[in-house]
Amino acid sequence: MQPFTSHAGIAAPLLRDDINTDQIAPVLHARGLQEDYKTMLFHRARRREDGSENPEFVLNKPQFRNAGILVTGHNFGAGSSRESAVWSMLANDIRVIVAKSFADIYRENCLQNGLLPVVLEANDADAFIARVVAADGGAPFTVDLVTQRISGPGGADLAFEIAAADRTRLLEGLDDIGLTLKYIDDIIRWEQRAAMAQPWLQSARDSR
Numbered sequence: 001m002q003p004f005t006s007h008a009g010i011a012a013p014l015l016r017d018d019i020n021t022d023q024i025a026p027v028l029h030a031r032g033l034q035e036d037y038k039t040m041l042f043h044r045a046r047r048r049e050d051g052s053e054n055p056e057f058v059l060n061k062p063q064f065r066n067a068g069i070l071v072t073g074h075n076f077g078a079g080s081s082r083e084s085a086v087w088s089m090l091a092n093d094i095r096v097i098v099a100k101s102f103a104d105i106y107r108e109n110c111l112q113n114g115l116l117p118v119v120l121e122a123n124d125a126d127a128f129i130a131r132v133v134a135a136d137g138g139a140p141f142t143v144d145l146v147t148q149r150i151s152g153p154g155g156a157d158l159a160f161e162i163a164a165a166d167r168t169r170l171l172e173g174l175d176d177i178g179l180t181l182k183y184i185d186d187i188i189r190w191e192q193r194a195a196m197a198q199p200w201l202q203s204a205r206d207s208r
Contacts, residue, residue: 009068063137077106
């Protein structure tokens with residue numbers, strides 16, 4: 001996956017709680033062989049029943065059409081574990097989500113795909129939301145994973161916490177397979193020792 005060090009972009013406020021993965025990436029738009037993940041993102045919210053654009057939805061507003069940061073409420077990404085709910089964000093160049101809290105599986109899917117999930121302390125979260133609303137897409141914010149800080153219009157930098165292992169995974173662009181392969185030399189040595197200590201296992205055949 002693409003490493004994450006820092007990302008600058010317009011921050012779009014989608015200030016709701018309990019947004020689920022079917023709202024983010026509707027399942028009816030994920031059944032083809034060549035899915036359009038860009039169009040999939042919040043498709044039902046972005047479109048009216050007649051297929052026309054809903055001008056009231058935040059990502060349809062002119063100042064937020066190219067947002068690179070999504071700011072939202074509690075329990076973001078609840079529901080099913082579909083990875084398309086992360087892929088559709090990336091397809092729209094959204095690489096940071098700042099939420100008051102995340103559903104666990106969605107947060108893990110973000111980490112596996114190079115999308116940074118940020119949770120701020122309660123007071124900082126409210127202050128940041130106020131700054132995002134006041135900026136109204138007029139200037140970008142920058143989220144720096146190296147320094148673990150958010151900078152932008154309307155106030156001082158805000159610090160955020162992230163587990164060291166998650167930070168390393170994003171900085172180095174490593175999914176679970178990539179993390180495992182960091183220890184490939186150790187794995188090979190273990191296999192060699194096992195082959196010497198238990199040679200009968202190496203010649204075992206599948207009995208089926």
